[in-house]
Amino acid sequence: SFIARWRCTCGKNNPPLCGRDHMAFRSYYYPVKATCDGDLCEQFTTIDAAIHREIAGELDGTPTEVAKKLEDFRNKIL
Numbered sequence: 001s002f003i004a005r006w007r008c009t010c011g012k013n014n015p016p017l018c019g020r021d022h023m024a025f026r027s028y029y030y031p032v033k034a035t036c037d038g039d040l041c042e043q044f045t046t047i048d049a050a051i052h053r054e055i056a057g058e059l060d061g062t063p064t065e066v067a068k069k070l071e072d073f074r075n076k077i078l
Contacts, residue, residue, distance in 0.1 A: 002059070006069075006070070010040055010044060
């Protein structure tokens, strides 16, 4: 799915705030799988434009399309 591919792509291109792997951080107390980190989703709009293009290129889209899909995903969940 788009979210799984995005999570892997964004996780390796955008260093985490805590200095650890995103999944290792979220799985510290209890193992998680098939989840999407909301903080990671929100960070997409704050990262550099060059990284936006790189992530979007790996996902076969434009930065605007990726941001729109993430926004739609967030609105569907909320």
